[in-house]
Amino acid sequence: MEYLLIIILSYMVGIISPSHLITKHLKKIDIRDVNSKNAGTSNVAMTLGLKYGVIVGIFDILKGFIPVLVVRLLFPGNDVLWVISGVSAILGHIYPIHMGFRGGKGTATFGGVCLALFPVVSLVLFVLFITILIVSDYIVVPTMLAVILIPVGMIFTNFSIISVLILFIYTFLSVYKHWPNLVRIYRREEIGLREALKK
Structure with missing residues (x-):
């Protein structure tokens, strides 16, 4: 029963869309209709500024950090529940029911999940992420x-193989x-972040 409850509650946290709410309030537009048409962080930065x-x-x-942290505190010995909570929040971000299942790509929420699962490693990876991005x-x-x-x-840590396989759901x-973005980069058609922010 707790599995189903955690999936539902984490998904409900995930469907909260600040990108949609902020652009609707400030610009009276749907973030999903402009630029990359993605309800996420990068599109808001390109549309409204950094x-x-x-x-x-x-x-x-x-959205990813809080549900996993709460579940981790409530069930300290069950890493499968932690990961299920995180993936459910990510799926809520990507497929929000109240937005016709058209949300973002889940990258920032995935980062929050990782921060709750392994905070120290995630902070190191964040620095590496920013470096590679630049x-x-x-x-x-x-x-x-x-x-x-x-x-x-995670395969080489104390996480169970079931947790690893569940997280791989988001990997795929x-x-x-992101496949269209990769194709555009290959074709040299993708707009870089610096160029997008200049606009």
Whole structure:
């Protein structure tokens, strides 16, 4: 019973969309109709500026961090429940029921999940993420590295193999969601972050 309850509650946290709420309030637009048409941090940064992108990013991170932290405190010995909570929150972000299942790509929320699962490692990875982002100029590059390497790295930790496999659900989903970006980078059609922010 607790599994179903955690899935539902975590999903409900995940469907809260600060990107949608902020752009609706400030610009009277649907963030899903402009630029990358993605209800997430990077699109808000491109549409409203870096300040609002940071605000949305923090909220999206908290959507993944808080449910996992709460579940971890309530069930300290069950890492499967922690990961189920995190993936449910991510799925809520990507497929919010009240937005016609058209949300973001879940990257920031995934970061919040990782922060709750292994805080010290996540802070190191965050610095690495920013470094790779600055060098590559494409958010998708460090994102792909993170969503692939983190579940792989979990194999060599104390997390159960079931938890690793559950987290891999988001890995495959993230690759699917970002595939058009990867294709555009290959074709040299993708707009870099620096260029997007200048606009």
